[in-house]
Amino acid sequence: MLLYNNSRSGNCYKVRLLAALLEELDVLDRSNRPEVLGDLNPALRVPVLVLDDGRHLAESNAIIDYLAEGTQYLPQDPYTRAQVLSWQFFEQYEHEPNIAVARFLNLFGVDASEEFHKRLHAGGTKALEALERGLEGREFLVGDSYSVADISLYAYTHVADEGGFDLSPYPAIRSWLTRVAAQPGHIPITA
Amino acid sequence: MLLYNNSRSGNCYKVRLLAALLEELDVLDRSNRPEVLGDLNPALRVPVLVLDDGRHLAESNAIIDYLAEGTQYLPQDPYTRAQVLSWQFFEQYEHEPNIAVARFLNLFGVDASEEFHKRLHAGGTKALEALERGLEGREFLVGDSYSVADISLYAYTHVADEGGFDLSPYPAIRSWLTRVAAQPGHIPITA
Structure with a gap:
């Protein structure tokens, strides 16, 4: 999976932090270039997660909830x-x-x-x-x-x-x- | 279930709209009185949903996702x-x-x-x-x-x-x- 990232952004940090806790996600940094995000996020912001099959996901909290599904970090109840x-x-x-x-x-x-x-x-x-x-x-x-x-x-x-x-x-x-x-x-x- | 509501608020409307679609929730209106919300929502805002057992939930989108769980309005995938x-x-x-x-x-x-x-x-x-x-x-x-x-x-x-x-x-x-x-x-x- 590929993460479009900005190293100073706390929203991007949420994803990197959860990825570190899960120890199961390779995170590649990309600089924040809105012009490349047009097809990935209508709101033109990072973070954006791109799955291995090309599907993509915007919004930091939606991304971490998706990654945390089935782990101790997202309750089932x-x-x-x-x-x-x-x-x-x-x-x-x-x-x-x-x-x-x-x-x-x-x-x-x-x-x-x-x-x-x-x-x-x-x-x-x-x-x-x-x-x-x-x-x-x-x-x-x-x-x-x-x-x-x-x-x-x-x-x-x-x-x-x-x-x-x-x-x-x-x-x-x-x-x-x-x-x-x-x-x-x-x-x-x-x- | 009881909904602390404001009739002009679109955030409260989200909950009333989903409740109408589901046809399974009684919605009681209450005027927006922050002083009564202190124990229900640290952010002191409506809507707040109070379940029959007294548990409560703040934030319009969290409320509608909770109510929509298991219905056609919230996907399983x-x-x-x-x-x-x-x-x-x-x-x-x-x-x-x-x-x-x-x-x-x-x-x-x-x-x-x-x-x-x-x-x-x-x-x-x-x-x-x-x-x-x-x-x-x-x-x-x-x-x-x-x-x-x-x-x-x-x-x-x-x-x-x-x-x-x-x-x-x-x-x-x-x-x-x-x-x-x-x-x-x-x-x-x-x-």
């Missing part, structure tokens, strides 16, 4: 699976558009209005508060074990400081980040 | 399921935050900066262009039949004009909207 999806949709709606975008602006020195920066900071803070509430008294986001829900939320939370977010008010998030990073087979975003 | 999720994550990331938010500002006369309006219009147009590419030459978004992917994207696309988006440049979207609305058991967003 319908309600528990739905809880995983619930966190993943939360991540794409409330978390990534604020925290990942703020990090992107910082990392690449992109010019943006103060209004936009404020909007990202307020939205990202709201997302971190929700994540903190969701993690209080829990080891992992869903059930009692590490799942793709944790991978989806870990990807940009653990680098939230690069977007100007201070995690010190969130003790449940901080201890969860430590537990995720301690999982056997874990790789950093730079790997 | 893993790759086809992943394609459904891919469109649903696209919806939450690129489509809803622009088109639904622009509609919200218009419907409720919310004050927002010109910069924000421009950002929503540009983002929503990009999402509609991607949706048009995804629908070209197809009857429905995934496989050959109507699925929860169509429900997820229909919810705000069919009222995009209320957000100031003109659908006349998108013939594939327009004919798909007609096909979705012609499905047996279909209900309008106002139902």
Whole structure:
């Protein structure tokens, strides 16, 4: 399988991290070239996974759920699976558009209005508060074990400081980040 | 089962629409009261589904996938399921935050900066262009039949004009909207 990848993207990191945990997927990096993605993803974004038979799949969370099917990282029970999806949709709606975008602006020195920066900071803070509430008294986001829900939320939370977010008010998030990073087979975003 | 609902929200409409198609779920409307949602959804948003045994589920797309499990509206094949999720994550990331938010500002006369309006219009147009590419030459978004992917994207696309988006440049979207609305058991967003 071939992964169209961007080495700085947390969305692509989700796929590389799960692939490392599963130890069963060769990941080839390709630079982000929207012009080559036209036939693979109507939204022209990475990551895109291309299966050996040429079929392809877009959206980081859809990709990791597909790869995790039948493994310990995606529960079989319908309600528990739905809880995983619930966190993943939360991540794409409330978390990534604020925290990942703020990090992107910082990392690449992109010019943006103060209004936009404020909007990202307020939205990202709201997302971190929700994540903190969701993690209080829990080891992992869903059930009692590490799942793709944790991978989806870990990807940009653990680098939230690069977007100007201070995690010190969130003790449940901080201890969860430590537990995720301690999982056997874990790789950093730079790997 | 009880649905915490908002009658103007397309995200809540997704759940009501699928429930109408399945003809097997009683939907009770509740006004959107964040203060009552604290124990049900860390993100404090509707829709939230409460099962008969008290377990609860947040995020519109996670809810409809849970309800559709085992029906014709959610494919069994893993790759086809992943394609459904891919469109649903696209919806939450690129489509809803622009088109639904622009509609919200218009419907409720919310004050927002010109910069924000421009950002929503540009983002929503990009999402509609991607949706048009995804629908070209197809009857429905995934496989050959109507699925929860169509429900997820229909919810705000069919009222995009209320957000100031003109659908006349998108013939594939327009004919798909007609096909979705012609499905047996279909209900309008106002139902």
